[in-house]
Amino acid sequence: MLTSELLPKLPSVFYEPELRNEMLTHGKFLQVNKGDTLIKEGQYLDFLPIVISGEIRVFQQKEDKEILLYYVREGQTCMMSLSAAYFNNTSTSYGVATDSSEIFVFPTSMAREWQLKYPSWNEFLIKTFRSRYDELLGAFESVAFDSIEKRLMTYLLNRATQENSKKIIISHQDLAYELGTNRVVVSRILKGFEQQGKLKLFRGSIQLR
Amino acid sequence: MLTSELLPKLPSVFYEPELRNEMLTHGKFLQVNKGDTLIKEGQYLDFLPIVISGEIRVFQQKEDKEILLYYVREGQTCMMSLSAAYFNNTSTSYGVATDSSEIFVFPTSMAREWQLKYPSWNEFLIKTFRSRYDELLGAFESVAFDSIEKRLMTYLLNRATQENSKKIIISHQDLAYELGTNRVVVSRILKGFEQQGKLKLFRGSIQLR
DNA sequence: ACAAAACGGTAACAAAAGTTACATAAGCGA
DNA sequence: TCGCTTATGTAACTTTTGTTACCGTTTTGT
Numbered sequence: 001m002l003t004s005e006l007l008p009k010l011p012s013v014f015y016e017p018e019l020r021n022e023m024l025t026h027g028k029f030l031q032v033n034k035g036d037t038l039i040k041e042g043q044y045l046d047f048l049p050i051v052i053s054g055e056i057r058v059f060q061q062k063e064d065k066e067i068l069l070y071y072v073r074e075g076q077t078c079m080m081s082l083s084a085a086y087f088n089n090t091s092t093s094y095g096v097a098t099d100s101s102e103i104f105v106f107p108t109s110m111a112r113e114w115q116l117k118y119p120s121w122n123e124f125l126i127k128t129f130r131s132r133y134d135e136l137l138g139a140f141e142s143v144a145f146d147s148i149e150k151r152l153m154t155y156l157l158n159r160a161t162q163e164n165s166k167k168i169i170i171s172h173q174d175l176a177y178e179l180g181t182n183r184v185v186v187s188r189i190l191k192g193f194e195q196q197g198k199l200k201l202f203r204g205s206i207q208l209r
Numbered sequence: 210m211l212t213s214e215l216l217p218k219l220p221s222v223f224y225e226p227e228l229r230n231e232m233l234t235h236g237k238f239l240q241v242n243k244g245d246t247l248i249k250e251g252q253y254l255d256f257l258p259i260v261i262s263g264e265i266r267v268f269q270q271k272e273d274k275e276i277l278l279y280y281v282r283e284g285q286t287c288m289m290s291l292s293a294a295y296f297n298n299t300s301t302s303y304g305v306a307t308d309s310s311e312i313f314v315f316p317t318s319m320a321r322e323w324q325l326k327y328p329s330w331n332e333f334l335i336k337t338f339r340s341r342y343d344e345l346l347g348a349f350e351s352v353a354f355d356s357i358e359k360r361l362m363t364y365l366l367n368r369a370t371q372e373n374s375k376k377i378i379i380s381h382q383d384l385a386y387e388l389g390t391n392r393v394v395v396s397r398i399l400k401g402f403e404q405q406g407k408l409k410l411f412r413g414s415i416q417l418r
Numbered sequence: 419a420c421a422a423a424a425c426g427g428t429a430a431c432a433a434a435a436g437t438t439a440c441a442t443a444a445g446c447g448a
Numbered sequence: 449t450c451g452c453t454t455a456t457g458t459a460a461c462t463t464t465t466g467t468t469a470c471c472g473t474t475t476t477g478t
Contacts, residue, residue, distance in 0.1 A: 060346075062354045069349075083339045092346065119325065129338040130292045133345065137269075137301065140278075140349045144389055145271045148435070171455060180353055182436055187456060203444060203455060357465070380425065391466055396426060412425060412474065 011050065011075030019118045027106025032097045039080060039095035044088075047105040050077045054101020058093050067143070067180030069093060070135040079132040082111070082125065148181055149189050155179065156199070156208060166208040220259065220284030228327045236315025241306045248289060248304035253297075256314040259286045263310020267302050276352070276389030278302060279344040288341040291320070291334065357390055358398050364388065365408070365417060375417040 029052065032038060038049065038056060049056075056072040058080070072078045072095070080091040114121040142151050155178060159168045172190065176183045190206065193199050200207040238261065241247060247258065247265060258265075265281040267289070281287045281304070289300040323330040351360050364387060368377045381399065385392045399415065402408050409416040 060350055060353065062350065065354060067353050079342060083342065087336075087339060092343075115331070116328065122324070122331075126334070126338075127296075129335075129342070130296060133288060133292065133338070133342055134301075136342065136345055136349060140345060140352065141269055141271065143349065143353050144269065144276050145274060173455075183456090184437075184458085185435060188435095188458085191457075201456085382425075392426085393428085393467075394465065396428085397465095400427075410426085 011052075016118055016120050019114060019121055022110070022114065023104070023106060026110050027104055030103050030105055032101050032103060034097055034100050036097045037094065038097065038103075039078070039091050039093065041090075041092055041094060043091050045081050045091055046108055048077060048081050048108050048111055049103045049105045051075065052102040052104055054097060054099045054103075056095050056101065056103075057098045058095050060092075061094055065180055066094075066177055067139075068178045069139055070132065071098070077128055079128070079136075081108075082128060143180075148179060148185060149192075151179055152186065152189055153193070153198075156206065160208050167205055168208065169205045171204055220261075225327055225329050228323060228330055231319070231323065232313070232315060235319050236313055239312050239314055241310050241312060243306055243309050245306045246303065247306065247312075248287070248300045248302065250299075250301055250303060252300050254290050254300055255317055257286060257290050257317050257320055258312045258314045260284065261311040261313055263306060263308040263312075265304050265310065265312075266307045267304045269301075270303055274389055275303075275386055276348075277387045278348055279341065280307070286337055288337070288345075290317075291337060352389075357388060357394060358401075360388055361395065361398055362402070362407075365415065369417050376414055377417065378414045380413055 030049075032054070039045065039058075041061065051072050051074055053074060056078065058069045058072060058078055059066050060069060061067075078095060080093050080095070083089060111121075111125075115125060116122075142154065146154070152175065155175070156168055159170075160166050170178075172186045173183045175190075176186045179186070190199070190201055194201050197209070199209060239258075241263070248254065248267075250270065260281050260283055262283060265287065267278045267281060267287055268275050269278060270276075287302075287304060289302050289304070292298060320330075320334075324334060325331075351363065355363070361384065364384070365377055368379075369375050379387075381395045382392045384399075385395045388395070399408070399410055403410050406418070408418060
């Protein structure tokens with residue numbers, strides 16, 4: 001239902017009142033808990049989610065190895081859902097909430113309709129495709145060209161920037177998951193960084209300097 | 210100029226006569242030679258190319274290492290051009306003709322206009338985004354999860370399928386470039402495949418069984 | 419025909435990353 | 449508090465991949 005208190009919650013991209021009304025009519029807000037799986041490989045997606053608050057971690061998985069693709073944050077939607085929306089494909093990635101998050105979902109069938117009706121929605125779609133593509137390309141380059149040592153430092157610096165804090169709260173094991181490598185490898189490299197004075201290690205966190 | 214002999218040359222995606230007319234009015238056909246570089250990293254793109262015949266190889270490069278992203282073939286356009294068309298970005302990939310090819314180019318400024326005017330063009334754009342994304346994701350997975358041995362075999366099998374021939378004409382050095390590795394590594398693995406009876410090696414070509 | 423370039427084989431070694439194993443310490447729940 | 453789980457440290461070893469060097473053969477350009 002369209003109420004004045006819900007309206008402000010949709011990202012400002014959707015500035016056209018008419019589009020906002022349609023979104024609120026056809027979609028709904030959902031609360032997801034930390035650790036909830038929103039998208040699984042092979043899953044058929046009939047809804048399209050926009051993140052209102054919180055964060056969704058999107059990654060690839062194969063056997064027991066996983067590797068980070070990107071995060072979906074406030075006002076963004078995810079690529080797999082989008083493309084599934086257009087081609088009735090199933091997802092090939094996983095999406096898990098890293099925090100308790102609020103998302104807004106609506107039927108994929110609306111996405112195409114709106115694209116023709118609302119230039120702002122169309123713009124949003126193209127922008128999403130583009131930025132997700134760029135992020136994936138970045139991840140690709142990093143995996144294809146960089147050593148694990150470099151990827152690890154890049155990850156830490158990105159987190160620090162993103163969270164605006166030099167203290168990064170994560171275990172070595174989880175770092176290994178993010179990079180698609182092994183805990184022992186991560187511990188080894190981190191210890192090296194510490195000895196070079198680049199950071200300080202604590203149980204469960206890393207202090208960058 | 211719009212002539213009846215040129216009309217059939219545009220891919221059938223653009224079935225709307227009006228769109229075809231516009232394309233032919235604003236764009237032109239270009240002949241490129243084998244080895245010509247169409248797109249360079251950092252290059253500003255003010256045209257959007259559609260491949261009519263031949264093949265464009267799109268890859269990433271960093272220092273002296275390069276690695277294949279995908280090929281642009283008949284009726285397709287490339288992601289970097291597309292996204293550059295929409296956001297005035299420069300390219301971060303390279304595009305080189307693997308054969309003498311014919312491409313159709315038109316100003317990027319038209320792409321946005323047409324998107325609102327012609328559903329078929331819009332469809333083409335979204336489809337391109339989607340399929341390029343999928344291809345990139347495939348390349349990512351392969352680099353992230355597979356050994357070079359597996360990637361090499363996958364590459365050969367793909368080529369065989371694509372060209373509908375079990376004889377693949379390529380040197381070890383060029384195979385190494387495609388996979389972003391070293392010639393000696395490729396020779397070593399290929400020799401192993403040969404000893405396992407999976408293929409037969411010739412100078413400049415590989416015969417799959 | 420001749421020299422130069424391209425192609426492939428292979429050895430020997432180096433570096434990067436993954437694996438196994440075991441140890442200590444910190445936190446946590448009953 | 450006690451026992452279990454999680455987090456980390458580290459050694460020793462293996463596997464994978466990359467590097468350098470050198471060889472002979474084939475192809476190509478002039």
